[in-house]
Amino acid sequence: MKITIVAGARPNFMKISPIIRAIQKRKEEGAVIEYRLVHTGQHYDKKMSADFFEQLGIPEPHANLEAGGGTQAEQTAAIMVRFEKELMEHRPDLILVVGDVTSTMACTITAKKLCVDAVHVEAGIRSGDMAMPEEINRIVTDSITDHFFTTSEVANQHLRKAGVEDARIHFVGNTMIDTLINNLGRLIQPDLWVKNKLVSGKYFLLTLHRPANVDDPANLDHLLSTIMDCTGDRQVIFPVHPRTKKILDSIGFSNPKLVLAEPMAYLEFIYLVKNALAIITDSGGITEEATVLGIPCMTMRDSTERPETVTLGTNELIGTDPLKLIPYLNKIMDGKWKQGSIPPLWDGHTAERIINKLEEIYA
Template sequence: MKVTIVAGARPNFMKISPIIKAIQHYNSNGHSKIDYRLVHTGQHYDKKMSADFFEQLGIPEPHANLEAGGGTQAEQTAAIMTRFEKELMENRPGVILVVGDVTSTMACTITAKKLGVDAVHVEAGIRSGDMTMPEEINRIVTDSITDHFFTTSEFANEHLRRAGVSDERIHFVGNTMIDTLQQNLGRLQEPALWKSEGLKEKQYFLLTLHRPANVDDPANLQHLLSTIMNTTGNHPVVFPVHPRTKKILDGIGYRDNRLILADPMGYLEFIFLIRNAMAVITDSGGITEEATVLGIPCMTMRDSTERPETITMGTNELIGTDPAKLIPYLEKVIQGNWKKGGIPPMWDGNTATRIVDKLAALYNA
């Protein structure tokens, strides 16, 4: 069995790391060998957004880097498809494995299917219902032509069933992000700012923002930051700044003595900050999953989420994009009144093993 594994952007790397380790473990146990080829599309090319993750998570060097980063959505999609087509024609697998919902996920799935190569989608079936998000379009297109679907929750299973996907093609396996989290909890690294800023466990807030609804309007971003700083008492707010957010932040020149601005971090440093935070404020989907498993209060500054299990079962709350709505939730955290939450089914650290076993069964490894 030959499988090409595609990674294009930072969230992908966290999802493929345990899958590669599970393949290596499978091969070492006397099974028929699964030959894998790792292809990095180069969608993210900043070192902190890409290369560091390979190093920290023990991911082997990719067999190919398509270097298709930069440009508009359409330009990037076209570059990925053109270069991935050549890759598949030169190294044709029996199946490709794509993860998540970035542009690479959609582009590589389309390319493979047009060449008659099967595609399996890890983290299939999640939906936000918000068609203004590029990721939502990527999810819908990918799942419309995928052959097998590896899912993280019953919510995802139901989305796929409603779209007409038969149960024998839906494989509820859990969440590979949580595999990576559990595999690395003993390896977390204290970021340099921990000591330089005098941070203390459960005595600071962690903030991440990059969605257009939160950061593209300078006045709105300033209002959101002012609301956060005015409602978090004397606690520091650590803000690793996404490149797209940094441009706008620099433009408005917003500063506060308690607001600690930082560059993007490696995985081990960032998870260290989540684990030790009083609470997380974010507009990222993946962070809500990690906060849920770590039992950290999480506030999502979005009007919709593709991960409702983090709300119904976990420690996350969906706030919306109106900064005023954040105030009572921040007060709840400071008062110690946040809900306890739990861990969704199959988020147990064994998802990648289930995926590899199922792949082997499906494609006769």
């Protein structure tokens, strides 16, 4: 079995690492299985790409398409043109795509046009928000995928409603949690910890990058002011996404409690997640990590593609109105946050289940 694994952006790297490790393990056990890792180059910032490969033990890609930059359409086109050439020169039995970034959609379309099977890891998740580029990527990818590896029963239901038969839906769990669990003993204390005299359980961790939260300077200013006003004397650690930094610089917001940082590599960032009092974010993946680590999480979005982090986990969906955040911050400060649990099969063994199933299907 020959598998081409596609990675393009920071969230992908966390999801492919355990899959590659599971393939290598099966090879050592005598299985006839080969993989080719293709990095599309969608994220080309070192902190959002190269550091992740190094820290997570991901081998150097066999190919880098270097298709970063440009508009959504330009990037999609560049990935498709270059991935088509890659597949024609190195034709696999299947491609494996993960998540919901542009590379996932573009490579799936390209493979299917060449009659190569596509399997989608983290299939079936939906936010219901068609304004999100990721939602378009999910829907298009899942409309032509051959096999679907899912993280939850909710995702299974979405696929069934779309007409996918059960034989092609494989509930396996969450590979990002595999990476989290595998690396808990390797976390690295970031430099800002000592510099800012941080104490475990005494600070908030903030991440923001979605347009609804950061594109309007007045709204971003209001949101940050609200957080500062409602977090007492707690420090707020804010690793600033590149697209957020431009707006933040334009408003010149500052506060003695606010600690701004560059984007972090995985092991340093998860160290901050694990030791936070609570997290405020508009990221989807962080809500999953917070749920498994039992850290209260507030999501500044109107919808989520990961409802299990709310119904079972430690996450709450707040919306994008800064004023709606206030009662949730008060709960944190009063020590009254809900008790969460870990969703089924988020146990660190998802990648093994994926490779076992692929061997059943393609052996």
